[in-house]
Amino acid sequence: MFYNFTLTSKNIKKVIMVILFLAALWFILSYQILHGVFAPRKDTGIYRVETGENIIALTFDVVWSDEYTEDLLETLDRYDQKATFFVTGKWMENYPEMTEEILKRGHEIGNHSYSHNHMKELEEEEIRKEIIKADNLLKENFDYHALFFRPPFGEYDERVLNIAEEMGYYTVLWSIETEDWLNPGVDKIIDRVVKRTHKGGIILLHNCSPQGVKALPMIIHSLKLRKFKVVTISELLGITGKNVRHEKTVHQVDPFLSLEDKIH
Numbered sequence: 001m002f003y004n005f006t007l008t009s010k011n012i013k014k015v016i017m018v019i020l021f022l023a024a025l026w027f028i029l030s031y032q033i034l035h036g037v038f039a040p041r042k043d044t045g046i047y048r049v050e051t052g053e054n055i056i057a058l059t060f061d062v063v064w065s066d067e068y069t070e071d072l073l074e075t076l077d078r079y080d081q082k083a084t085f086f087v088t089g090k091w092m093e094n095y096p097e098m099t100e101e102i103l104k105r106g107h108e109i110g111n112h113s114y115s116h117n118h119m120k121e122l123e124e125e126e127i128r129k130e131i132i133k134a135d136n137l138l139k140e141n142f143d144y145h146a147l148f149f150r151p152p153f154g155e156y157d158e159r160v161l162n163i164a165e166e167m168g169y170y171t172v173l174w175s176i177e178t179e180d181w182l183n184p185g186v187d188k189i190i191d192r193v194v195k196r197t198h199k200g201g202i203i204l205l206h207n208c209s210p211q212g213v214k215a216l217p218m219i220i221h222s223l224k225l226r227k228f229k230v231v232t233i234s235e236l237l238g239i240t241g242k243n244v245r246h247e248k249t250v251h252q253v254d255p256f257l258s259l260e261d262k263i264h
Contacts, residue, residue: 044161044165044171045156045161045171045172045173046170046171046172046173046202046237047173047174047175047202048175048198048200048201048202049200049236049237050200051199051200052199053199053200053229054199054226054227054228054229055199055200055228055229055230055231055235055236056197056198056199056200056201056202056203056223056228056229056230056231056236057083057084057201057202057203057230057231057232057233057235057236058081058083058084058203058205058230058231058232059083059084059085059086059110059150059172059174059202059203059204059205059233060072060083060084060085060086060205060206060207061086061112061150061204061205061206061207062085062086062087062088062091062112062206062207062208063088063091063112063116063152063206063208064091064208065208066091066094066095066098066207067208067210068207068208068209068210068212068213069095069098069101069102069207070098070101071213072207072213072216073101073102073105073107075213075216075217075220076105076107076216077105078217079217079220081220081230082106082107082108082230082231082232082235083107083108083230083232084107084108084109084110084148084172084232084233084234085102085107085108085109085110085207086109086110086111086112086148086150086172087099087102087109087110087111087112087134088112088113088114088115088116088134088152089113089114089115089133089134089137090114090115090116092134092137092138092141092142093137096141099141099142100142103142103144107232108148108232108233108234109138109142109144109146110146110147110148110149110150110172110233111131111134111135111138111146111148111149111150111169112134112149112150112152113130113131113134113149113151113152114129114130114131114133114134114137115130116152117130117152118152118153118155119151119152119155119156119157119160120155120156120157120160124159124163127159127160127163128163128167131149131163131164131167131169132167135167146169147168147169147170147234147239148169148170148171148172148233149164149167149169149170149171149172150171150172150173151164151171151173154173154174156171170233170237172202172233173202174202174203174204175196175198175201175202176192176193176196176197176198176201176202176203176204177192177204178192178193178203178204178205178212178215179192180205180206180209180211180212180215181206181208181209181212183209183210183211184211185211186211186214186215186218189211189212189215189219190215190218190219190222193215193219193222193223194222197222197223197226197228200236202233202236203219
């Protein structure tokens with residue numbers, strides 16, 4: 001059976017509306033699938049801060065060796081910059097003197113779990129143990145209380161976020177991934193920071209990357225040329241004092257980061 005379909009201006013409008021609707025639906029579903037956010041979830045991870053000031057946080061993940069840590073600290077001293085180091089418990093056990101040196105030089109330490117496990121693959125009690133064990137090492141061995149937690153590999157789910165929050169931590173991620181851990185070349189590391197620099201951003205580097213250490217002076221220099229002030233996470237969030245809790249809502253969850261900037 002054939003139906004007589006007359007192409008009128010009204011029908012054309014309907015067809016256009018259907019096409020636009022389908023296109024919008026395709027875009028939304030494609031974005032959600034690619035970014036892993038198909039199922040809505042509570043998300044309180046801090047990727048960046050909304051601010052009108054030219055400030056940017058410098059952070060380092062500290063997991064494996066300490067081969068380049070001294071060079072890194074000397075560079076920060078030379079440029080009179082302070083940073084936030086997210087340190088694992090195992091690293092603190094293996095390198096207690098260097099952990100103490102980080103603190104002595106006025107830098108900030110964050111909890112990066114005890115053994116750098118994939119948090120999403122652990123049971124809730126195991127997640128707590130990972131965070132608590134690193135926390136206890138900081139308190140007992142270095143008389144230090146960390147306010148910030150960074151999940152290994154940047155991987156987390158609602159359980160991880162809730163547990164960290166229950167323990168008094170802010171979960172801090174990053175908005176500028178340098179990929180220095182891949183040693184892609186000093187120029188590429190610098191270029192990634194320069195191209196992605198933005199107000200209230202959080203830069204991710206590592207203490208184990210020789211290229212990252214070599215790139216650091218030029219990164220700092222380029223930020224200063226653009227009138228950016230390099231700060232710690234505490235300064236970025238407006239927290240003063242290592243035991244002061246942050247009461248203002250100044251953080252911005254950024255679900256629109258590109259996939260490559262979320263992978264660690």
